[in-house]
Amino acid sequence: MMIAESVRFALTGVMANKMRSILTTLGILIGIASVIILLAVGAGTSNAIKTQIGKLGTNVLTVSRQTTAGGRAAGGQAVTGPRSRGTNLTLQDMAALTDPVMAPDVAATAPVVTAQNVTGTYQDATHAVATFVGTTPSYFSISNDTLAAGSYFSDGDASSGTAVAVIGNTVAQDLVGSSVTSAVGQTIALNGQNFVVSGVLAQKGSSGLNDPDDIVVIPYSAAQDKFTGYSPSLASITVQAKSADVMNQAQNEVQMILDARHNVTSANRDYQVRNQAQILTTATTTTATLTVLLGAVAGISLLVGGIGVMNIMLVTVTERTREIGIRKAIGASRGSIVSQFLIESLIISLIGGVLGIAAGYIGSAFPLLGTQPEVQWWTVWLSFLVSAAIGLVFGIYPANKAAKLRPIDALRYE
Amino acid sequence: MNDAVIQLDSVSKIYGKGEAEVRALDSVSISIDRGDFVAIIGASGSGKSTMMNIIGCLDGATQGTYHLDGIDTGTLDEFQLAQIRNRKIGFVFQNFNLIPRTRAVDNVSMPLAYAKVHRKERRERALEVLASVGLAERADHKPSQLSGGQQQRVAIARALVTNPVLLLADEPTGALDTKSSHEILDLFESLHANGRTIVMITHETDVAARANRVVRFQDGHIIEDHRLRDVHAHPVATAVPA
Numbered sequence: 003m004m005i006a007e008s009v010r011f012a013l014t015g016v017m018a019n020k021m022r023s024i025l026t027t028l029g030i031l032i033g034i035a036s037v038i039i040l041l042a043v044g045a046g047t048s049n050a051i052k053t054q055i056g057k058l059g060t061n062v063l064t065v066s067r068q069t070t071a072g073g074r075a076a077g078g079q080a081v082t083g084p085r086s087r088g089t090n091l092t093l094q095d096m097a098a099l100t101d102p103v104m105a106p107d108v109a110a111t112a113p114v115v116t117a118q119n120v121t122g123t124y125q126d127a128t129h130a131v132a133t134f135v136g137t138t139p140s141y142f143s144i145s146n147d148t149l150a151a152g153s154y155f156s157d158g159d160a161s162s163g164t165a166v167a168v169i170g171n172t173v174a175q176d177l178v179g180s181s182v183t184s185a186v187g188q189t190i191a192l193n194g195q196n197f198v199v200s201g202v203l204a205q206k207g208s209s210g211l212n213d214p215d216d217i218v219v220i221p222y223s224a225a226q227d228k229f230t231g232y233s234p235s236l237a238s239i240t241v242q243a244k245s246a247d248v249m250n251q252a253q254n255e256v257q258m259i260l261d262a263r264h265n266v267t268s269a270n271r272d273y274q275v276r277n278q279a280q281i282l283t284t285a286t287t288t289t290a291t292l293t294v295l296l297g298a299v300a301g302i303s304l305l306v307g308g309i310g311v312m313n314i315m316l317v318t319v320t321e322r323t324r325e326i327g328i329r330k331a332i333g334a335s336r337g338s339i340v341s342q343f344l345i346e347s348l349i350i351s352l353i354g355g356v357l358g359i360a361a362g363y364i365g366s367a368f369p370l371l372g373t374q375p376e377v378q379w380w381t382v383w384l385s386f387l388v389s390a391a392i393g394l395v396f397g398i399y400p401a402n403k404a405a406k407l408r409p410i411d412a413l414r415y416e
Numbered sequence: 417m418n419d420a421v422i423q424l425d426s427v428s429k430i431y432g433k434g435e436a437e438v439r440a441l442d443s444v445s446i447s448i449d450r451g452d453f454v455a456i457i458g459a460s461g462s463g464k465s466t467m468m469n470i471i472g473c474l475d476g477a478t479q480g481t482y483h484l485d486g487i488d489t490g491t492l493d494e495f496q497l498a499q500i501r502n503r504k505i506g507f508v509f510q511n512f513n514l515i516p517r518t519r520a521v522d523n524v525s526m527p528l529a530y531a532k533v534h535r536k537e538r539r540e541r542a543l544e545v546l547a548s549v550g551l552a553e554r555a556d557h558k559p560s561q562l563s564g565g566q567q568q569r570v571a572i573a574r575a576l577v578t579n580p581v582l583l584l585a586d587e588p589t590g591a592l593d594t595k596s597s598h599e600i601l602d603l604f605e606s607l608h609a610n611g612r613t614i615v616m617i618t619h620e621t622d623v624a625a626r627a628n629r630v631v632r633f634q635d636g637h638i639i640e641d642h643r644l645r646d647v648h649a650h651p652v653a654t655a656v657p658a
C-alpha cells in the first residue's frame with residue numbers, strides 16, 4: 003500500500019513539470035533507441051556475411067601472387083627473364099594443380115585476371131564495374147554462380163579471347179534497365195571495347211559490405227589482350243577443394259606443387275594461399291568489433307541520458323526541499339522520501355526506456371548502411387533492465403540527498 | 417509528572433561554535449500537562465521557535481532531555497522520531513506549509529498515508545476533519561485557490577487528522593487578518609474545550625489571553641510562567657489512537 007502511495011506522489015512530481023520530464027525522458031529514449039538500432043545493424047551485417055559465406059561455399063582457396071621482399075628474391079632465382087615485381091602465377095602452374103596424383107583433393111581450378119576501373123557503357127547508360135574478372139568457365143561453378151538468362155562462354159572462348167561477357171544483375175540493371183534478361187545478345191562496351199553479353203548471372207544479394215552482383219566476367223585471354231596487356235602472370239588462381247573437410251589437404255597439395263615449380267620453401271614463398279571462408283570469418287570478426295564500438299557509442303549516449311536524469315532529480319530535490327521538510331514534519335520517514343524520489347526517477351527512465359524500445363523497433367525497420375538491421379531480443383530486455391537500472395542508480399543519490407535532510411533544515415530552506 | 421505530555425529538563429540549544437556561538441535556549445525546564453492550553457510569548461529572537469521545534473521533534477536539543485508522553489526522545493532513532501511526528505504531534509506553521517498543487521483533501525490525508533491507513537478510510541477521515549474546520553466545500557481546492565485563513569484551517573485539519581496528543585502552533589495567526597485570526601483562535605478554543613493539549617507561540621497579548629497559561633521567554637530563558645485558568649476547568653483529553 004505504501005508503494006502505491008509513493009507511486010502516486012511520484013507521478014504528481016513527474017506531472018508537476020511536464021516539459022522537463024519529457025526532455026529528460028527524451029535523453030533516455032535516444033540512448034535506448036540507439037543501442038537497439040546499432041546492435042541490430044551489427045547483427046544484420048554479421049548475418050548477411052554468414053549468408054554470403056554459405057553462398058560462396060567453404061571449399062574455395064585463392065592462390066595469389068606475393069609481392070613482398072621474400073617473394074621477389076625467390077622469384078629472381080626461379081624464373082628467367084626480366085620482371086618488375088613478384089613472380090608469375092601461370093596457366094602452367096594452374097594446370098599442374100589439377101594433377102590427380104599430386105593433388106587428389108583439388109576438384110577444379112580457374113584463373114583470374116583482373117583489371118581496375120573498368121566502365122561499362124550501353125547506349126547512354128554507363129556503369130563503373132566493381133569486380134572485373136577474366137577467367138575460364140570453371141570459375142562459375144566454383145563461385146556457385148547460376149544464370150538468370152543466356153549462357154556462359156566456352157573453354158574455347160576462354161583461350162581464344164572471344165569478346166563475350168557474362169554480367170551480374172547490378173551491371174545488367176544499370177546498363178539495360180530492369181528487365182535484365184534483355185541484356186543477352188546486346189553489345190556493351192567495356193572501357194571502349196565491344197563485348198557481346200552471352201549471359202546474365204542470377205542475383206546473389208548484397209551482403210552489405212560489397213555487392214556480389216556488381217560483376218563482369220570475360221574470357222581470361224580477352225582480358226589479357228584488351229585490358230592488362232599480355233603478361234604471363236595471372237592475378238590469382240581459384241582452387242576448389244573436393245569438399246570443405248579436405249581444405250587443409252588441398253592447401254598442402256597446392257603448396258607442395260607450387261613450391262616445387264617456383265623452387266621456394268615455406269620460408270620464402272612467392273605466392274599466398276588463402277581460404278575464402280577464412281577471409282569472410284575475418285570480416286565477421288571485424289563486424290563484431292564494429293558492433294562493439296557502435297554499442298559503446300550508443301552506451302555512452304545512454305550514460306549521458308542517465309546523467310540527465312540525475313541532474314533533473316537533483317534540481318527537483320532542491321526545488322522541493324520545503325515540500326520534503328513538510329512531509330517529514332507530518333511524519334514521512336526516510337524510507338518513504340527515498341522511495342518517492344526513486345520511483346520518480348524510475349518512472350522517467352522506464353518511460354524513456356519503453357519509448358526508446360519502440361523507437362528502436364521503428365528505426366530498425368529501415369535499411370541502414372546497406373543492411374537490414376535485425377533487432378535482437380536480448381537487446382530489448384537488456385534495454386529495459388538498463389533503463390530501470392539507470393533510474394535506480396542515477397536516482398539513488400538525489401533521493402538520498404532529499405531523505406537525509408533534517409526536517410528543520412528542509413523547512414527553513416528558502 | 418505522570419500527567420505531563422511535555423517534560424523539558426535543562427534543555428539548551430547552541431548554534432555555531434566559539435566566537436559565533438548563539439545560545440538560543442539556555443537550560444530551559446518546563447512541564448506541560450495534558451489538556452493544557454499554553455501561550456508562549458517573548459521578544460523576537462528570544463528562543464520561542466527553537467523550543468517549539470524541539471518539542472515538535474523537528475530539531476534536537478544540544479543539551480538536556482525531553483520526554484514526550486513519557487518517552488525520552490533522545491533515545492529514539494530517525495524512524496521512531498518520524499513516527500512520533502506522525503502519530504503524537506500536529507504542527508501548525510505561521511506560513512501554513514501546505515504542499516503546493518495538491519488538493520486540500522490530499523494535503524489533509526497525507527499524514528494518514530504515512531501512518532499506512534487505507535486509502536478509502538483516509539479520504540473519509542480527511543473530509544470529516546475538513547468539515548470540522550468548516551471547509552467541507554473546499555476539499556477539492558488547491559492551496560493556491562484558498563485564502564490565507566482557509567489555508568491555515570486546512571493546515572490545522574492536517575495537524576488534527578491523526579488525532580495527536582499535542583497540537584503545536586508557531587504564530588498560527590501571524591500571517592492572517594483580524595477576522596481570520598479570530599476564526600482560528602475560536603477553533604483552537606473549541607479544540608481545547610474538547611481536551612486537546614495546545615502549545616501556541618504568539619506576539620499578540622490578546623491572543624495569549626485566550627490560553628490557560630502564558631510563558632514568557634527572554635534571551636533563551638523562561639522569565640515568567642503565569643497561569644490564567646485551571647486546566648481541569650475543562651474535560652480531560654480524548655483518548656489517543658493506539
Ligand SMILES: Nc1ncnc2c1ncn2[C@@H]1O[C@H](COP(=O)(O)OP(=O)(O)OP(=O)(O)O)[C@@H](O)[C@H]1O
Binds near residue numbers: 440464
Ligand atoms: N539555524 C540557526 N543558526 C544559527 N542561529 C539560529 C538558528 N536558528 C535560530 N537561531 C538564533 O537563535 C535565536 C532564537 O531564535 P528563534 O527562532 O527561536 O527566535 P523566536 O523567539 O522564534 O523569534 P521570532 O519571534 O522572531 O520568531 C535567535 O538569536 C536566532 O538568531
Ligand SMILES: [Mg+2]
Binds near residue numbers: 464465466586
Ligand atoms: Mg519564531
